Amino acid sequence: MSEAASTHVTLAKSTRNSTTHDRTREGALLPSLAPLLHAWLPRQRWFAGKGRPVTGFSLVSATEMLPLDGAAGPGLLHLLVRAHQPPHAEHPADDCYQLLLGARTSLPPLLGGALLGRVEQGPLAGRAVYDALHDPRLADLLLERFRRPGSLGSLRFERTAAIPAGLPPRVLDAEQSNSSIVYGDAYILKIFRRVFPGTNPDLELPLALGREGCGRVPAPVAWFEAPGPQPLTLGVLQPFLRDALDGWRLALGALGEGRDFLPEARALGRTTAEVHTALAAALPAPALRGAQTRQLVARMTQRLEAASEAVPALVPYVPGLRAAFEAVTDLGHRGGWAQQRVHGDLHLGQALRSADGFWSLIDFEGEPARPLSERRRPSPPVRDVAGMLRSFDYAARSHHPWDPRWAARCRDAYCEGYAQASGSDPRGEPELLRAHETDKAVYEVLYEARHRPDWLPVPMAAIQRLAGPAAA
Numbered sequence: 001m002s003e004a005a006s007t008h009v010t011l012a013k014s015t016r017n018s019t020t021h022d023r024t025r026e027g028a029l030l031p032s033l034a035p036l037l038h039a040w041l042p043r044q045r046w047f048a049g050k051g052r053p054v055t056g057f058s059l060v061s062a063t064e065m066l067p068l069d070g071a072a073g074p075g076l077l078h079l080l081v082r083a084h085q086p087p088h089a090e091h092p093a094d095d096c097y098q099l100l101l102g103a104r105t106s107l108p109p110l111l112g113g114a115l116l117g118r119v120e121q122g123p124l125a126g127r128a129v130y131d132a133l134h135d136p137r138l139a140d141l142l143l144e145r146f147r148r149p150g151s152l153g154s155l156r157f158e159r160t161a162a163i164p165a166g167l168p169p170r171v172l173d174a175e176q177s178n179s180s181i182v183y184g185d186a187y188i189l190k191i192f193r194r195v196f197p198g199t200n201p202d203l204e205l206p207l208a209l210g211r212e213g214c215g216r217v218p219a220p221v222a223w224f225e226a227p228g229p230q231p232l233t234l235g236v237l238q239p240f241l242r243d244a245l246d247g248w249r250l251a252l253g254a255l256g257e258g259r260d261f262l263p264e265a266r267a268l269g270r271t272t273a274e275v276h277t278a279l280a281a282a283l284p285a286p287a288l289r290g291a292q293t294r295q296l297v298a299r300m301t302q303r304l305e306a307a308s309e310a311v312p313a314l315v316p317y318v319p320g321l322r323a324a325f326e327a328v329t330d331l332g333h334r335g336g337w338a339q340q341r342v343h344g345d346l347h348l349g350q351a352l353r354s355a356d357g358f359w360s361l362i363d364f365e366g367e368p369a370r371p372l373s374e375r376r377r378p379s380p381p382v383r384d385v386a387g388m389l390r391s392f393d394y395a396a397r398s399h400h401p402w403d404p405r406w407a408a409r410c411r412d413a414y415c416e417g418y419a420q421a422s423g424s425d426p427r428g429e430p431e432l433l434r435a436h437e438t439d440k441a442v443y444e445v446l447y448e449a450r451h452r453p454d455w456l457p458v459p460m461a462a463i464q465r466l467a468g469p470a471a472a
């Protein structure tokens, strides 16, 4: 079944408990916005369909969160829009995107950078339409919705704790897969841009970990979704770790100062193990056995084949990489491996270290390019370990001169920390670890080819190493 969201159109005015439907306005809305979206959407960092033309849009839902025809102030429109694109082997279905659009008759200069354009016809004729997250008034209104939860049009707001009012918002300008607003350095709201039916693991797993008492992951305080049998998770509000720095910056800092990163890597290994232990307890999964092991290997091989079609530089290494996967099938008779829900895209940028040295993990969405069903699938925990091992390699390779021993020492320290806290050393199953590291490096080749071609040599160097000496 396609993962694109089902069509559900409601234009709801912002007054709580009063929903007004206006089919004429709905019908005119998207055609009037489409020329602006055609120009704006593909330029966004979070647009997943880069390199393929957008042939049209369809409206999944529209909710007027603040009246669009209000006399003075801005209007706020929440849209779920499906972008139609020619299908692609790895991208067979159209994607559904979440847009929060502001509308004003005149746009203050400070919002100039957020402008999509001026609308010429339809319900928004004559209005400047812009990305509402950049407008402090509208960002504040979003926080108000979380403070007073409930339904609004096709949206439902939930919270687990009281939230203070009037926290000044600022949009994060980081290169992200989604968009985030920080409120008063107390909370961070992540707005998912590409949305799927089914609870997003970035809500599901932190909620489960919070219930389990795991303090290593900021627990969601509030969230909003488009309800239904398969709800679409739209945004999550969580505590903001104000004095924390991410592991990528810290590792590059250490490299720049000619320092090792061993106590940090060891502590990060322990943190990963603690999160894994809590996840395994909160969401138990049966062990991976016989046929399932073969399916795991088949999925890895399939991803390798798809990646080598998209990035021909991989082709000479395919036999060696395949062998790394097949080594896992050959071990199948041993009786299987533990598997569980995992982070799914663990790297140094997803680890935040507070000033007192305490590591936290964030962003449990999994690899953004994979279908949600796959991202929610239990996996051997070594999958996350492999992700972090790759990250130490990335950090070392992005520093000149390259010192492979720096990465090797970090990788060992991380595994030692993991073993201390879990009682199981990831290096004890070298075939499984190597297969997962290979799978990750293949993903990275595809990711870099698409998003950052200058970085392609980094995962390609790992591919050469992992494919072994027989590769061309």
Ligand SMILES: Nc1ncnc2c1ncn2[C@@H]1O[C@H](COP(=O)(O)OP(=O)(O)O)[C@@H](O)[C@H]1O
Binding pocket: 172, 174, 175, 176, 177, 178, 179, 180, 188, 190, 218, 238, 239, 240, 241, 242, 244, 246, 349, 350, 352, 362, 363, 365
């Ligand atoms: N709870 C938090 N506290 C502090 N900073 C955070 C927190 N959550 C996210 N961030 C910052 O926001 C950035 C983007 O968050 P992330 O969840 O990785 O979003 P995306 O999926 O869009 O990449 C992170 O790299 C981090 O710098």
Ligand SMILES: O=P(O)(O)O[C@H]1O[C@H](CO)[C@@H](O[C@H]2O[C@H](CO)[C@@H](O)[C@H](O)[C@H]2O)[C@H](O)[C@H]1O
Binding pocket: 176, 177, 248, 345, 347, 348, 349, 363, 367, 368, 387, 390, 391, 392, 394, 395, 444, 447
């Ligand atoms: O953080 P995201 O969820 O957006 O993850 C994606 O982007 C990451 C890059 O920002 C990418 O990570 C790769 O590059 C990192 C250095 O920039 C490195 O530390 C990671 O090990 C490497 O995988 C990630 O793969 C991608 O999903």
